[in-house]
Amino acid sequence: MKAAVMYQKGELPQYADFPEPTAQDSDEVLVTVKAVALKHFDKGTATGKHYSSDAPKESGRVIGGDGVCLLEDGTRVYGMGVSGMLAEKAIIEKTRIVKLPAGISDAAAAALANAVIGAAMGLKFKAEIQPGDVVLINGATGFTGRVAVQIAKHYGAKKVIATGRNERSLKDLLELGADEVISVKQEDEQFIAQLKAIHTASPVDVIIDYLWGHTAEMILAVLMGKGSFTHKTRFVSVGSMAGDLIQLSAANLRSVDLQLTGSGLGGWSKDQVRQLFSEILPEMFQLAADGKLKVETVEVKLADIAELWDLDVADGRRLVVMV
Numbered sequence: 164m165k166a167a168v169m170y171q172k173g174e175l176p177q178y179a180d181f182p183e184p185t186a187q188d189s190d191e192v193l194v195t196v197k198a199v200a201l202k203h204f205d206k207g208t209a210t211g212k213h214y215s216s217d218a219p220k221e222s223g224r225v226i227g228g229d230g231v232c233l234l235e236d237g238t239r240v241y242g243m244g245v246s247g248m249l250a251e252k253a254i255i256e257k258t259r260i261v262k263l264p265a266g267i268s269d270a271a272a273a274a275l276a277n278a279v280i281g282a283a284m285g286l287k288f289k290a291e292i293q294p295g296d297v298v299l300i301n302g303a304t305g306f307t308g309r310v311a312v313q314i315a316k317h318y319g320a321k322k323v324i325a326t327g328r329n330e331r332s333l334k335d336l337l338e339l340g341a342d343e344v345i346s347v348k349q350e351d352e353q354f355i356a357q358l359k360a361i362h363t364a365s366p367v368d369v370i371i372d373y374l375w376g377h378t379a380e381m382i383l384a385v386l387m388g389k390g391s392f393t394h395k396t397r398f399v400s401v402g403s404m405a406g407d408l409i410q411l412s413a414a415n416l417r418s419v420d421l422q423l424t425g426s427g428l429g430g431w432s433k434d435q436v437r438q439l440f441s442e443i444l445p446e447m448f449q450l451a452a453d454g455k456l457k458v459e460t461v462e463v464k465l466a467d468i469a470e471l472w473d474l475d476v477a478d479g480r481r482l483v484v485m486v
Contacts, residue, residue: 165181184250191256196253202277203404258440271451281401282401284439298323308373326347328346328347369396374404377409396419465486
């Protein structure tokens with residue numbers, strides 16, 4: 164079979180022939196792959212840079228963690244791979260399969276799944292979002308952030324505030340459900356003043372953060388109290404596109420009613436992951452099929468994997484490899 168194969172750490176993956184995988188037990192099934200979204204997570208795990216992955220030791224392995232595929236009987240599903248998914252054939256787990264509705268395309272389904280995981284799991288299980296909450300999405304101009312804005316509204320958020328660098332995508336967010344947008348390209352003092360004014364008028368209940376780094380420091384500074392009662396805020400770290408480390412004073416933590424947590428692999432219970440596949444993903448796929456959850460993709464060919472590996476896709480779209 165043809166596949167995207169990573170031979171050596173630091174090199175580009177290659178479009179090459181690779182042995183077809185085989186199921187190792189009754190919990191696994193061989194599928195025909197149709198579409199795989201190429202994400203920062205895939206690149207990180209392929210190179211050993213993501214916290215969940217060791218640096219690649221073996222020479223030659225298929226990359227890609229999840230995607231849209233066909234079961235032997237032709238049923239179209241989303242599945243998580245046991246073997247690499249950027250290939251004509253793959254092995255997926257039977258317990259991590261979601262049947263896809265007719266109205267969603269292969270590309271949209273492949274792109275949406277990881278974004279739902281990066282948005283809904285934090286909103287639902289870590290922030291425990293409630294109808295009427297005010298939600299801040301820090302780093303909302305990326306693909307997952309745009310999905311998070313829409314899911315927050317779907318879960319009943321009264322107000323969604325979105326931050327980001329891409330001016331065009333910020334404007335798009337107003338059409339996707341955001342009520343206010345804040346550019347992180349402005350001076351720190353302006354960013355802090357704008358957010359402080361919003362927080363004073365309508366206190367932020369939930370923060371879903373995809374950036375971390377300096378923007379998280381500024382947001383936490385806005386929340387900092389002065390010794391009186393403060394509004395409780397649930398801050399959920401999902402990504403670290405602006406840097407993996409921050410400076411956080413103990414006084415900042417003590418001065419505000421703050422719940423600080425993270426959402427990612429290792430941070431969810433088994434029951435929550437089961438709920439992801441049995442309830443959350445099916446619901447979101449159906450919303451997309453009904454046109455109520457919007458995503459934009461750029462479709463590319465598996466044969467071009469080396470050329471597109473470092474391709475920068477702008478304006479909140481997701482690169483999807485069609486197999």
